[in-house]
Each structure stands twice: as structure tokens, then as C-alpha cells.
Amino acid sequence: MKKRFVLPIILSSAVVLGSANSVLAQPQNSLETAKAESGTVWNQNANVPLFVEEKLAEKQKGSSSQHALNYLAENEKKLGIRNPKKNFKVKNVQKDKLGMTHVRFQQTEKDVPVEGTEIIVHFNKQNEVVAVNGHHNQAVKNADVKTNADLTASEAVTIAKSAVKAPESLTYKPTSELVVYTFEGQNTLTYKVNLNFLGDQPGNWFVFVDANTGEVVDQYNALLHADDMKKKAINGIGQGVHGEQRTLHTTKETQSGQESVFKLYDETHQNLEGIYTFDHNTGDLFENNSNAWVSDYASPAVDAHYNSEKVYDYYLNEHDRNSLDGEGMPIISYVHFGENYNNAFWNGRFMTYGDGDGEFMVPLSAGLDVAAHEMTHGVITHSANLNYRNQSGALNESFADVFGALIDADDWEVGEDIMASEAKESGRTSLRSLSNPDKYPVSDDIAPFGDGQYPEHMNEFYDLPLDIDNGGVHINSSITNHAAYLIGEQLGKDKLGHIYYRALTTYLTPTSNFSDARKAIVQSAEDLYGESSEEVMAVKDGFDQVGIY
Incomplete structure (x- = not known):
């Protein structure tokens, strides 16, 4: 009897709406206060209104970044965002083919970016605010974080190199940026150091070094020439x-x-x-x-x-x-x-x-x-920039798999053309399957956390620690992969691609989770095909079938 191969395979990279995931401290929920003061019932699972059933549809004089900031300021009690004019900086403004304008803001604390926290204000072509989504971390403001660094950037880079055992020769010059980073309930001023290198253990490491003590707060690997010629x-x-x-x-x-x-x-x-x-x-x-x-x-x-x-x-x-x-x-x-x-x-x-x-x-x-x-990981890096861990990391992997299956459109498998003879003989004919994820076993170190197969429903979700698969980025991605397959079977791959691309580049933010992704993908279908369209119904049905509500 042939040995059943369990391949330790990782296609590496390195998200949409709602409260912060486990990488960030859970923000204090100001919604009850907002409801009492405004009389409006908001989404109780988020600290900003997320594509609420009663569309905002509040007309502004324009759709510039200033108009978006004014809207946030006028509605800060309802949104639970304190002093947005002081604490939010414009990151970019995008106008799309539907005539919509999307203004993306970065949360800051005393002008220092708060890692992973972004809010997006969406205008229709009539200059009405029709949606607001993203993540806002109130815990940072409540903690009164010190924002003056005792360490220099070069000292932080040296500490980061040591922490990840980086080789002497790096592929690119290290980068460092002062950010407020929230990890395991603590808000800390850190240098976010990026180290990129090849060698026996290649890395695209992000290391967060306490800017005052030099302690490594967190780290993860986001893998993510002639003269007279x-x-x-x-x-x-x-x-x-x-x-x-x-x-x-x-x-x-x-x-x-x-x-x-x-x-x-x-x-x-x-x-x-x-x-x-x-x-x-x-x-x-x-x-x-x-x-x-x-x-x-x-x-x-x-x-x-x-x-x-x-x-x-x-x-x-x-x-x-x-x-x-x-x-x-x-x-x-x-x-x-x-x-x-x-x-x-x-x-x-x-x-x-x-x-x-x-x-x-x-x-x-x-x-x-x-x-x-x-290559889609590259697109993600330059759009939603989904954090490469936990559910946001699983979305990062999932979007890469989905576009892999859309571009190589023959089937709903990923990696069928790279499997060698012995793997095929053992029954492993691809890396992952969007249509039937659980036909393959997970690796031995992951199996004890679940039923031993790749999951296709949230009741099979693997609750993994961060030191195993970055919290399940390659494992739990199969749940959202399967949702995409179910949607694609109803709508076809062309429509699926346009809906997913819009969600990725327009609505997702770095710390988006699975529920956020559903909201963003539904909203994208509404934008493209109409609120009561069969496309919207198909998206909702696909996510319902995998238990993402």
C-alpha cells in the first residue's frame, strides 16, 4: 500500500470591515452610547457602521478628502471615533468607473500611524456617503501611548536582524517606521522593521521593536543591469x-x-x-x-x-x-x-x-x-495589504488562490500542474481544491487542532496559535476559497473576478476578517450589479453555505 503523502506546501505571500482581529486589542465598543445618543441602531458587531441596512446616503457638498473628514467629524458620536480631524490622516483617494469616490484614512496617535487601522468613506456619484468601513482602535487613545522614541531607527534595525537571524547580506536595504502597535492587549510605540533576504531560510520579516526598551514585541515572516548596449x-x-x-x-x-x-x-x-x-x-x-x-x-x-x-x-x-x-x-x-x-x-x-x-x-x-x-500577493500588497496572520492572513491566501483559479481557468484546483508522479499516485493531484477542500489532509502538526482535513465550513475552523501557519493562513483560507467556488458556479468566473477584485482594491483593509470580507464582497456585487440582483443573492448564498454570516 502506497504511503499517503501530506505535503508541507505553502504558497506564501506575505482584509474587510468590523472590530479588530486578535492581532489588535479589541477596541472598546462605543455603539451602545452612540445608540442612546442618536436613537440609531447600528451594527452591534463593529465599532463603525458597516454597510448598514439603512444606507447612510447623507449628501455632502463634494466627495473630497475634506468632505469625508467633515462627515466623520459630524458623526463621531455615532461612529465611535474620537476627534477624527486630529487623529486621521488621508492615505489616498480613489475614483472608480462607477463614479464612486473612496477616501481612505490612516488612524494616528499624535501623528504616529496606528498599525493596521484604516477607515474608508465611500461616496456615490451624487456625493452621498453610502458606506463607511474599516477598523478604528479606541484602546490606543484610552491608553495614552507615549510617542517619543528613545531608540534610533538604526538601533531598532540591528535588534530586528538579531531577532530573525538575518544574514549579513540583505536583498534590500532595511526599512523602519515608527508606529503604534497593539499586541496581546498592550499598546506600544514600536519601530516596524522590514527585513528582506534570500538564502537557506528566505524572509520578508516584519519585526516590531519597542522604540523605548528595545524589546521585540512581535515578529512574523510575510512570505508574501550595460555600456554601449x-x-x-x-x-x-x-x-x-x-x-x-x-x-x-x-x-x-x-x-x-x-x-x-x-x-x-x-x-x-x-x-x-x-x-x-x-x-x-x-x-x-x-x-x-x-x-x-x-x-x-x-x-x-x-x-x-x-x-x-x-x-x-x-x-x-x-x-x-x-x-x-x-x-x-x-x-x-x-x-x-x-x-x-x-x-x-x-x-x-x-x-x-x-x-x-x-x-x-x-x-x-x-x-x-x-x-x-x-503575483496576486503582489496585488494584495499594493491594495488591501492584508496582514499575514489569522483571518486577515487567511484572506490574503484565499484571494491569491481565487485569482489563481480565475486566471488558470480550467478548473477549481490550485497547483495541479506542479505535482510530481509519486504525489499523484498517492492521490495528491493538486495543492488545494476550492471545489472540494476536504479531499486533502492537513500536515501532522496541524491535524490535532481539527478533523485532519482542510475545512470548508466555519464549524471546521482551525484555531491555531500564531507559531503554526501564522494562525492558519493556509488552512482556514480554504473556507473562503469554497465560498468563492460556490459563488463562481452560480455566476461564472468572469463576474466572480470583477466582484472580488473590487472588494480587494476598494473595501478591504489590513485587518479585515471573514465577516468583513462577506460584507465587502456583497457590497461590491451591489455596486456592480444592483442591490437586488442575482449576483448579490449568489454572493450571500455562497457565504451562507460556508457559515460566514
Whole structure:
């Protein structure tokens, strides 16, 4: 009898409305006071009105950030937000194709950002406030947090490097930002340090260092080049991991006195910096002496390069999004990472693919849905920026899986093209299934927290500690994955994609949870198709069926 493989596989990244999740202290609920003073019945599960049944529909003179701030100030008792003109800073203003305006605010304490807390005010084209959502942490204000730092930023970076055992050589210069961070009921002024590195244990670490004592408050891994050169864009042919013939957009470089060399980068797309594919073993762009990329060594790069363009085209053509940040950032992939590495990850800047071990997995760049998953983590980083832990982290993984299944549209599986022969023979034909999540077992360290299979309903939710799968980001994501499948089966993948993209980029905030996601996705369906549409009914039904109410 063949051994049943339980693969320790993580497609890594690194959210929508309501009270803060367990990363933040639960805000004090001011709703009872608001109800008594205003006579209005608000959503009792949140500390701001969240797409309340009685739409706000309060007309303003305009839809600028100042008008949004005025609305918050005029309604601060009902909203439970103290002094918004002092404590909220405009983060961005977005206008969409429906004529709506969305003003996103960052909560601050004495001008220091409060980590993970954002409020969004939504105007329709008549300048009416139709919704307010997000997270506001009142506990910070009540705690009177000190906002003057004794440590310098460089001292905090040194402490953070030591905490995560960062190698001497980092991929990018460390960044640090003073933020008020709430963890395990304590509100602390910290340096939020980001360390990004490759090596045997690659990391995109966020480390929160107490700005006065130097103590590490919290940390988590959010995994999330020529002189006198003539370049010519040229089409090439490559052979992928599974033998498919790929048409590639590449570049021919010529220098006087030297033979031409062909490289896997494409700078032909308008307003896109480029699509670049690197060999991790050399650190250089993949290159060849001809424009026929047919060697076994080149095949993972061929697939990574080809799939990167496919995903780029999807976001551009379907959602008018120019690259992962919406502003034409370069799309960068590294292949041949590690040794027998059964994984791929987005590290906050680029995609990295392992070659697999040949038994459980083939090179992971062979999967279009894997590339779509990793690149969608980049989209998430530059939109909702969902915190990579607990339910917000599970939403991060779920949105990446959903768009993986939308872009690689043949089925509702993720990773079916990267499974090697022994895994398939054991019955593991994909990484995860949106249509039937519980057909696969979870890993041995997670199984004791549930029934041993991936969950598809909230009554099967895994209550995991943060040191296991960042609180269940890859496990509990299968619940919201299944909701997306149920909705998609009713509406089709095209409508599902537009509804989910709008929710991700318009309504979700860093600390959104599953209930918030339902509200945001319902609201997005209402925006696009109407309040009583079959699309809205399908969304509600999908979430009802998985127990997210």
C-alpha cells in the first residue's frame, strides 16, 4: 500500500470591515452610547457602521478628502471615533468607473500611524456617503501611548536582524517606521522593521521593536543591469517544464566586438517597466546564445517568463491594472531557488520558484495558477495589504488562490500542474481544491487542532496559535476559497473576478476578517450589479453555505 503523502506546501505571500482581529486589542465598543445618543441602531458587531441596512446616503457638498473628514467629524458620536480631524490622516483617494469616490484614512496617535487601522468613506456619484468601513482602535487613545522614541531607527534595525537571524547580506536595504502597535492587549510605540533576504531560510520579516526598551514585541515572516548596449525586442521559442512550446517575448543584446546574447526580459509593454526572469543560481537574467530556449535547465525560466506575462495581461485587460502596484512596477521572477525546494513565494518585491524534489513536485513555475497566486500577493500588497496572520492572513491566501483559479481557468484546483508522479499516485493531484477542500489532509502538526482535513465550513475552523501557519493562513483560507467556488458556479468566473477584485482594491483593509470580507464582497456585487440582483443573492448564498454570516 502506497504511503499517503501530506505535503508541507505553502504558497506564501506575505482584509474587510468590523472590530479588530486578535492581532489588535479589541477596541472598546462605543455603539451602545452612540445608540442612546442618536436613537440609531447600528451594527452591534463593529465599532463603525458597516454597510448598514439603512444606507447612510447623507449628501455632502463634494466627495473630497475634506468632505469625508467633515462627515466623520459630524458623526463621531455615532461612529465611535474620537476627534477624527486630529487623529486621521488621508492615505489616498480613489475614483472608480462607477463614479464612486473612496477616501481612505490612516488612524494616528499624535501623528504616529496606528498599525493596521484604516477607515474608508465611500461616496456615490451624487456625493452621498453610502458606506463607511474599516477598523478604528479606541484602546490606543484610552491608553495614552507615549510617542517619543528613545531608540534610533538604526538601533531598532540591528535588534530586528538579531531577532530573525538575518544574514549579513540583505536583498534590500532595511526599512523602519515608527508606529503604534497593539499586541496581546498592550499598546506600544514600536519601530516596524522590514527585513528582506534570500538564502537557506528566505524572509520578508516584519519585526516590531519597542522604540523605548528595545524589546521585540512581535515578529512574523510575510512570505508574501550595460555600456554601449543595443537592445532589440524579439520573439523567441521556449519549451516549458511539461514540454509545451511557448512563444516568448525576450530581448537581444548586442555589443560591438561580441556575439549577441538573448535574455529573458521584455520591455515592450506600454507604461510597464518590464518583465524580468532571473536565474537564482547566478543572480543574473536568464540568457542564451540563441532565441530557442529548449534545455531542461531553461524550462522553469521559460514557464516563469511566459506565465508572468499571462498574469500581467489578465490584470490589465480584465481590471485595467497596470502591473502589481497598478503603476507599472517591474514584474520579476527568480527560478532554481534552493535545493529540492517544494515551494514558491512572494517576498514583497518579486516571485521566487523552487525546482521541486521530483517526487512530490516538479518546478513550481510550471503552474500558471501558482504564478497567478504569487503575483496576486503582489496585488494584495499594493491594495488591501492584508496582514499575514489569522483571518486577515487567511484572506490574503484565499484571494491569491481565487485569482489563481480565475486566471488558470480550467478548473477549481490550485497547483495541479506542479505535482510530481509519486504525489499523484498517492492521490495528491493538486495543492488545494476550492471545489472540494476536504479531499486533502492537513500536515501532522496541524491535524490535532481539527478533523485532519482542510475545512470548508466555519464549524471546521482551525484555531491555531500564531507559531503554526501564522494562525492558519493556509488552512482556514480554504473556507473562503469554497465560498468563492460556490459563488463562481452560480455566476461564472468572469463576474466572480470583477466582484472580488473590487472588494480587494476598494473595501478591504489590513485587518479585515471573514465577516468583513462577506460584507465587502456583497457590497461590491451591489455596486456592480444592483442591490437586488442575482449576483448579490449568489454572493450571500455562497457565504451562507460556508457559515460566514
